[in-house]
Amino acid sequence: MDKINLPNNYHNFSDKRSILGLPNAMNVGSNLFILLPAIYLLQKQKKMTLLSSHIIYLFLASSYYHINPTNKSIVPDMVGVVTLNIVVLSYFIDPYIFIMLYVLGIFSVFYWYKTNDLRLYIAILLGCPLYIFYKLYDNKQIRPQLYTIIFIGVLLRVLEHNDSYIYKLSNQTISGHTLKHILAYVQLMNIIQLLENTNNLKRPPQTYTIYGEVAKNKKRGLMNRKKPLQENQGMLFQMNYGLNSMWMKDTYIPLDIIFLDESMNIVGFIENAQPLSEKSLQIQEKSAYIIEVSSGTILREDLRMGDTITFIDSKLD
Numbered sequence: 190m191d192k193i194n195l196p197n198n199y200h201n202f203s204d205k206r207s208i209l210g211l212p213n214a215m216n217v218g219s220n221l222f223i224l225l226p227a228i229y230l231l232q233k234q235k236k237m238t239l240l241s242s243h244i245i246y247l248f249l250a251s252s253y254y255h256i257n258p259t260n261k262s263i264v265p266d267m268v269g270v271v272t273l274n275i276v277v278l279s280y281f282i283d284p285y286i287f288i289m290l291y292v293l294g295i296f297s298v299f300y301w302y303k304t305n306d307l308r309l310y311i312a313i314l315l316g317c318p319l320y321i322f323y324k325l326y327d328n329k330q331i332r333p334q335l336y337t338i339i340f341i342g343v344l345l346r347v348l349e350h351n352d353s354y355i356y357k358l359s360n361q362t363i364s365g366h367t368l369k370h371i372l373a374y375v376q377l378m379n380i381i382q383l384l385e386n387t388n389n390l391k392r393p394p395q396t397y398t399i400y401g402e403v404a405k406n407k408k409r410g411l412m413n414r415k416k417p418l419q420e421n422q423g424m425l426f427q428m429n430y431g432l433n434s435m436w437m438k439d440t441y442i443p444l445d446i447i448f449l450d451e452s453m454n455i456v457g458f459i460e461n462a463q464p465l466s467e468k469s470l471q472i473q474e475k476s477a478y479i480i481e482v483s484s485g486t487i488l489r490e491d492l493r494m495g496d497t498i499t500f501i502d503s504k505l506d
Contacts, residue, residue: 190308192306192307194307195260195307200260201258202366203353204352204356204367215363217255222371223244224245225374226377226381230381243276247269250265260302264298264299268298271294271297271298271314272291274317275294278317278320281321282320293309294313297312297313318339318342322339329472330386331387334379334386348366348368349365352366386493395492396496396499398421398498398501399423399480399482399501401418401502402424403426403502404425411444411481413441414441415441418483419483420486423480423482424480424481424505425478425480426481428476428477430451432471433479434469434470434471436467436468437463438465441464444484445462445482445486445487446458446481447492448479449476449477449480449498450475450477450478451478453478454496455492455496456474456475456494458487459472461484461485
């Protein structure tokens with residue numbers, strides 16, 4: 190395979206508008222979108238982590254590059270991109286392999302800088318998401334997120350390499366590089382959500398207690414109830430183990446629906462099920478129990494797959 194070069198016109202941005210003396214202002218300023226996921230992580234985790242620090246570094250390196258785009262100034266940006274991908278991969282691989290890949294990723298950038306050959310760099314960028322895809326593909330609950338992340342990753346490259354065409358198409362309003370930075374925010378938030386859903390952001394599984402009634406009639410459940418459930422109240426449905434579904438027919442309050450295995454561990458959930466809908470609500474994992482709780486419980490309590498529910502039988506208000 191012949192070596193892959195960086196296109197000669199790569200640094201020649203189509204949108205060169207300056208604002209308050211800042212060159213390439215839209216390309217530079219749009220990097221703020223990359224910073225937002227790091228702010229989210231800092232607020233949620235209350236500390237600087239390897240993931241949030243690498244996102245911040247990428248924001249700084251990309252901003253620096255877009256002020257004065259050259260082969261030299263893009264080196265920190267490329268280091269930021271490849272190491273961030275490897276940091277995400279680190280949640281799924283052995284720590285020693287992570288260290289070796291991290292060093293190899295940095296080496297791939299300097300190898301390109303000396304030889305103008307992107308093959309090693311591209312191989313790492315492709316390999317990281319593909320390995321995660323392979324690792325998580327069997328989890329049907331996660332699979333749609335994997336498809337979304339792969340799709341956005343391809344779209345980012347399309348925007349990047351069609352910078353001028355997009356700028357012309359938008360009547361010189363926004364360029365491909367600017368759109369890429371905005372979409373990078375979406376991609377990073379999808380990745381963070383994936384790590385949260387697979388419980389890989391280093392939060393140990395937690396136990397959440399729900400007080401409520403066991404449904405005497407599975408077909409009726411909370412039908413016709415108009416009084417909202419309290420924060421820690423719910424109704425438990427004992428199901429035959431398998432692929433189970435619910436609906437909201439004649440149910441007047443919005444609900445979160447939690448699917449549990451035989452050990453009362455969460456295997457999936459549906460958030461904010463809308464009142465009176467007759468749509469079948471189902472996940473792709475087998476369950477033995479289902480609990481209906483007030484809408485917003487999953488988000489408020491940060492419930493994740495693998496968490497355990499303790500159900501205490503008591504009369505609903």
